[in-house]
Amino acid sequence: MKLGLNLSFAVKRWIEPDVLARMCARDFGVKHIQFTWDLIDPWWPDEQRDILAREYKSAFDAEGLVIDATFGGLAGYTYPQLLAPSRMQRDISFTFFKRAIDLTAQMGAGVMGTPVGGMSFNDARNADRRKHLYDDMLDYVAKLASYGKQKGLKEIHIEATPLITEFPHSPNVCVRMMEDLKGTDIPVRLLIDWGHALYKPLLEDEADISLWFKKCGPYIGSIHLQQTDGMLDRHWDFTKTGIITPELIKKATAEAGLDDIVQYLEVVTIFETPDEAVYEGMKKTMDYLHAALEA
């Protein structure tokens, strides 16, 4: 099992590139980094955005870390993106994800990943509209794969989310979507998040990580690790009491043959949590996970 780190914990807190890189390497002892767009918004003006991207890359290089991927965060998830009701909004989202690919290329990372978006109340309850928006989204993702190839990307990772108004939201929808995206110019694979996969209110009997890993295994490109109680999408660190144990992580991962897939811890805290508490939770969590998972 390979433990990596998504940088969401650092948003608005440890944002000087050298400070953050040092913390990841020396305090948290990780090598594999998934960079979040909550630190650099793909919309930012190209020239300034790319300078900052290169500053982060240099700082992480200097600490011997590898930025495997850049990934959508809270800000990008706030918008309906490729499942918006109007074509114009979906076109705006396509521009956004192309810019995210540009950012990824600037950071020398091989993977751009994101959830694809969400449907409005009305669209989500209309079978014809769901079908139309799903098909249209596949076209956009295929075009993003072509654009990614031009820019030197290796893969695109699509995140499964715990919402019936979004695609993909279940093991079966994941498999169908990956089948529908076969043959894109670069591979499109899945990112499975432990907390999304174990979200009981939506998934009921399918809130079972072994089921997800077995069904989706061949398509999984990366994994998000979090602690959760299965009742909400918690994104807790592992100092909180939840349903995910190191034993379960090791067993489910090994049984599905996913030991070579990086599992990025993705902790999201509320803004008013004091920095010191966030750091302490992260430090204890990383020490605990290293000891328990890599023993």
Added chain:
Amino acid sequence: MKLGLNLSFAVKRWIEPDVLARMCARDFGVKHIQFTWDLIDPWWPDEQRDILAREYKSAFDAEGLVIDATFGGLAGYTYPQLLAPSRMQRDISFTFFKRAIDLTAQMGAGVMGTPVGGMSFNDARNADRRKHLYDDMLDYVAKLASYGKQKGLKEIHIEATPLITEFPHSPNVCVRMMEDLKGTDIPVRLLIDWGHALYKPLLEDEADISLWFKKCGPYIGSIHLQQTDGMLDRHWDFTKTGIITPELIKKATAEAGLDDIVQYLEVVTIFETPDEAVYEGMKKTMDYLHAALEA
């Protein structure tokens, strides 16, 4: 007391302009609307952004609603903005807020409002850096007031937040900031959020709405209403049990002479809450507040 509505509840759910306008007017019975940048990102390409802004304006006009203001939401709050560690990032934020002023002008609204940003862990704990970033932020806000004047804006509203790493975060810092911003090309005023003002872990004895309203009263341009328990920044609807009562709202508002200031209900739900539950909470809350506050 004037009850208005911030559109944050609708993000990713009711996003067709006519659907949202009809809901606000007919189901929720409000007239005063504060539009959120979580529906239109100021960064979106000008031409597409402005078409969508005009679609929202037409739909809200058609229902007899008034968009008083546009206001920063979750996405904008994710970034450090005008208090970022590097000048380049602060310049990016200045561009962002100028674009928000452009969006505001397109919607025919008189007010652009936002929190100004947050400091990094290191900067927030260094008195010299705090002073430098505070002064620098004042310069940016004054320049935004000049730009706003050119674009026909009437006022800029700065939101007080419940974080020691941000400005302003207390009644005294609010007053000082407003004094320091006297004489800008258009007035800069405060937005006070009930849940931020009553946040006990930071404010302790100052978590007292009468204190906030009395100290800051002359500078208050608008107010955010939410239900909260005072322990976190909840942004609950009023079907939840909290410490804010209609009696307190009416009494504190009247005593401070703020009856003419619009108080926009700002409900923020987690993404996985089903649409139906969000709507039901909003409908009950608006019925309750109309009955209790406007009796």
